[in-house]
Structures are given as C-alpha cells and as structure tokens.
Amino acid sequence: MVTNCANCPLRKIDVFKDLDRDELAYMQRFKHGELKIDSQSTVLMEGSNSPQLFTALKGMGLRYKTLEDGRRQVVNFVLPGDFIGLQAGVMGEMKHSVEATTPMVLCVFDRSELWSLFKTQPERAFDLTWAAAIEEHFLGEALATLGQMDAIERMSWGLIRFFMRCESLGLVDGDRCPFPYRQQDLADTLGLSLVHTNKTLMKLRQRQLLSLEAGILTLHDPEALKELAALEIEPVVQRPLI
Amino acid sequence: MVTNCANCPLRKIDVFKDLDRDELAYMQRFKHGELKIDSQSTVLMEGSNSPQLFTALKGMGLRYKTLEDGRRQVVNFVLPGDFIGLQAGVMGEMKHSVEATTPMVLCVFDRSELWSLFKTQPERAFDLTWAAAIEEHFLGEALATLGQMDAIERMSWGLIRFFMRCESLGLVDGDRCPFPYRQQDLADTLGLSLVHTNKTLMKLRQRQLLSLEAGILTLHDPEALKELAALEIEPVVQRPLI
DNA sequence: GTTCGTGCATTAAACTACGACATAGCTGAC
DNA sequence: GTCAGCTATGTCGTAGTTTAATGCACGAAC
Known part of the structure; x- marks a missing residue:
C-alpha cells in the first residue's frame, strides 16, 4: 500500500x-x-x-x-x-x-x-482548485458541443479531446491511443443514439479520418478532424495560473 | 467605492x-x-x-x-x-x-x-473551491439536459433552475422573478433555435404553467414543471462540505 | 402629430438531421 | 451448439431547423 x-x-x-x-x-x-x-x-x-x-x-x-x-x-x-x-x-x-x-x-x-x-x-489546495477550473472549462466546452454542434462535429470533438488527454498522459503511441469504451458510451457522451453514433463513426472511417476497433483509437488525420470539430483545439495546460 | x-x-x-x-x-x-x-x-x-x-x-x-x-x-x-x-x-x-x-x-x-x-x-480559498464545485455540478446537470432532453424538458429545466437561483438570492416575489433575457438568449442556453424556443414557450403558456413577459417570469405551476423537467430538483446548497 | 427605422415576438411552410425500429452479422463465454 | 452483448445498415417518422413574412412597441426626425 x-x-x-x-x-x-x-x-x-x-x-x-x-x-x-x-x-x-x-x-x-x-x-x-x-x-x-x-x-x-x-x-x-x-x-x-x-x-x-x-x-x-x-x-x-x-x-x-x-x-x-x-x-x-x-x-x-x-x-x-x-x-x-x-x-x-x-x-x-x-x-x-x-x-x-x-x-x-x-x-x-x-x-x-x-x-x-x-x-x-495551501499549495496543494491551490492545485486542487486549479484542477476544478480545468474541469469547469472542459464542461463548458462540452456544453457548447452538445448545444450547438451536429453529429459529425460532436464525434470529431469528442475523439480529439480524448486523444489529446491521452497524449498529455503519455498514453499515445504514434497516432494510436487506447479507447476502452463501447459505442454506447460514446453515444451517451455525445448525446446521440447508439445507431446514429455508429453511422457517424462509419462516415468518419470512410473518409479515412480515423479508425476505432478492438479498444484502439487511431487518428489518421487529426488536422481534418479539428477542422470538423469547428474549433481550434489547444493542448491542455498543466501549469497554474499565478 | x-x-x-x-x-x-x-x-x-x-x-x-x-x-x-x-x-x-x-x-x-x-x-x-x-x-x-x-x-x-x-x-x-x-x-x-x-x-x-x-x-x-x-x-x-x-x-x-x-x-x-x-x-x-x-x-x-x-x-x-x-x-x-x-x-x-x-x-x-x-x-x-x-x-x-x-x-x-x-x-x-x-x-x-x-x-x-x-x-x-484558507477559509476563503475553501469557499471558493466550494463555489467551483457547485458550478461544476450545475454544468454536469446542464450537460445531461442538452444531451438527453427534448425541447419541453429543457425549457422547464432551464426556467426552474433560474427561478430557484433567484429564490435563494431573495429575488422572488410570490411566483414571480425577474428575467432580463431575450428569447434568443434562452435559445442559446438550451441549444434550440429561436423559433422553436418560441413555440415551446407558447406550449407551456397554453398549458397555464408559466408566463414570461416584460422581463418577468411567473411560474404558475412549479410542480408540474418539475415533472416535465424529468428530475427531482432540490434547492441549491450553500453550506460547505466539511 | 405622422413617418420611418430598429429590435423583438410570433406564426406558418419547407426542409433535414436525427431517433425508433427492425434485422442481420460478429464475437466470445459456457 | 446456444446465448448474450456488441456492431453494422436500411427504412421511415418526427422533432427539430431554416427561411421568411407579419405584427408590435418604441424612439428619432421632421
């Protein structure tokens, strides 16, 4: 222990x-x-x-x-x-x-x-508050996504965001990262039905933008995906705000 | 000053x-x-x-x-x-x-x-973190609303939530509270189009559940609205978590 | 006073993205 | 083998968007 x-x-x-x-x-x-x-x-x-x-x-x-x-x-x-x-x-x-x-x-x-x-x-408390602020920011972005974006935009956003979090944790290997979730989980994340989630994934696969199988997510063209997500995504900042 | x-x-x-x-x-x-x-x-x-x-x-x-x-x-x-x-x-x-x-x-x-x-x-810092936690919780709820609920549910949720925040601030007079927003603001809050926001408001008005005019929101039947919002809403807690 | 302009609420008609349902294939567990 | 859980696709209905037209209150110009 x-x-x-x-x-x-x-x-x-x-x-x-x-x-x-x-x-x-x-x-x-x-x-x-x-x-x-x-x-x-x-x-x-x-x-x-x-x-x-x-x-x-x-x-x-x-x-x-x-x-x-x-x-x-x-x-x-x-x-x-x-x-x-x-x-x-x-x-x-x-x-x-x-x-x-x-x-x-x-x-x-x-x-x-x-x-x-x-x-x-206090220093640790400060960092904890900082972590809460990061989370708050993320939730605001998610809110904008569910409120304003369509299925393809949501999917691109969700997968890129996840990929970048993995990146900052050193879990990425080339263009691949682990993705231990079912399509149903993705659907419940993006506010889509399971069926539509599946179809949207298919579209992105057919456009050669990504592949998602056996718990592995591969982004073949992150730049195109960022375009689709309708936002310019910056990496997660780890350093405090003092 | x-x-x-x-x-x-x-x-x-x-x-x-x-x-x-x-x-x-x-x-x-x-x-x-x-x-x-x-x-x-x-x-x-x-x-x-x-x-x-x-x-x-x-x-x-x-x-x-x-x-x-x-x-x-x-x-x-x-x-x-x-x-x-x-x-x-x-x-x-x-x-x-x-x-x-x-x-x-x-x-x-x-x-x-x-x-x-x-x-x-530290006590103030603690309260600040507590405030962040409240906000975080609210955002999670908003996320669930945009992800899972239809127009009527969203509208009910949004207006009740706002009303209850006013309540906790002592801004409520009977069943009325100030509402200095346009329908477009509401639409952008709930992730709906302006026209659909308007139609949804109309439906709720025709059911005698609320009225909304001249910057005043009146909830005629909060209980029915809570039913519609598909959740059991509790008042906002103000006290810390120690 | 009339006349115009501007901002917001309202209503209707045409279109569409998404969900519901149904069905089938694929995989692993037992 | 069968069964359960997940993925894949097609059809169809609907809740939602888009566009556009109308009305209505208010203020400014004259």
Missing part, C-alpha cells in the same frame, strides 16, 4: 506534490488508501453523504449521471490523475456515478480531511 | 466572509475595485492573459462561448454573488465572454492575488 502511494499520480499531476517525504505519515494524515475495482464495477456517489474523494491512479472509466427513466449522460471520461468527488453532493437530484471500463486503482481519501488540507497545505 | 464594498455580496455568499473589519485594508490587500458596466456591454475573457477575476455584485448577465462561425452557447446566467474568471484561460480555443443584460456592478480583483489568498485566508 504504502509503496504504491510512493508513485501515486497525485504527485504526478502535482495536486499533492511534495506532500511529505514520509509515506507513512502521508497515509495517516489523509487517511487515504488504495482501492482496486474490477472492470464494469461502479461506484455510486450519492448526495452529500458520499464521504470520500478519489483520484484515479490506474485504468480508465467514465463518470456519468442517470435520470430516473434510465437515460444516461456521460459527463467525462476518467483517466489516471483525475480527481473525483467534489462535484457530488452539492445539489441532490441526478445520480452521479463512476464506472470502470478497465480494471482501475483509485486513491481514496476522506472528505473530512479536505478542510485540513486547505489549512495546512 | 469603499463604502460600496462594505455591503459587497462577496461576503453575503461567504466566499470572503469575515475577511477584514477594515474595508480599506480589504481593498488594498486584494487590489480589488468596482467596475460598472452598462446593459449590453460585454467583457471578453480571452485566454490566460485575462488578468482579472470578477464577482457580480448587482444586476444580471450571461456567460457564453462563441464559435468562429458565430454560434453561441450560453454557459450560465450571471447573478449577484457569482464568481467569474477562473474557468477562462485554461485551454485556449473558444471565446469566453460575459455580457450584461441589465446594468451591472462587478467587483474586480487581480488574478495575481489569488495565490496569496490561498496562503493567508
């Missing part, structure tokens, strides 16, 4: 960088531990009584909301380094859950420890 | 509560000042070189993104107490702007002061 936390990506993304040289003290202070979950298992983050916050360490998944009638909206893909849980429990209506699409390792720590973090480790 | 900051809503929403008894010191420490803008004027928040953060003090407006081809997505309505500016400048593609739809008063302070806030006033 402790050894695992030594190379905890929390540090990698600088959210808790330089926390403490003593790993044991780190564990104790934040009461955090490791949680392994299988592929396809879900973590429900109900209302404010979700006492825990997570950071994804390994694996991939997705974060989504469910409506009572079964409709599902994927809010974002979950990649290593992502901080999850703050956004739950603010208001109380839709169910907010995280599902692993590959085996995952999460770093868990107690929500009650958050306040002490702000008091004792 | 200083007197104006004495009843600065920053305190009201507890983001900067109990900052300093001395208003002058408050002003000096955060180099913040007052900015009055007319109705229909806009503030552009380009990339990371937007050096300022705002809090809305008085009036209403909207925060939106613009695509190169002119399409516009309203991200959220701006009401007194809203903290704006963190989300800009993280990545760099769509233009992010704020437009006043009534005369507004903003409280401005320097982005460079943010870091000192985290070091010296």
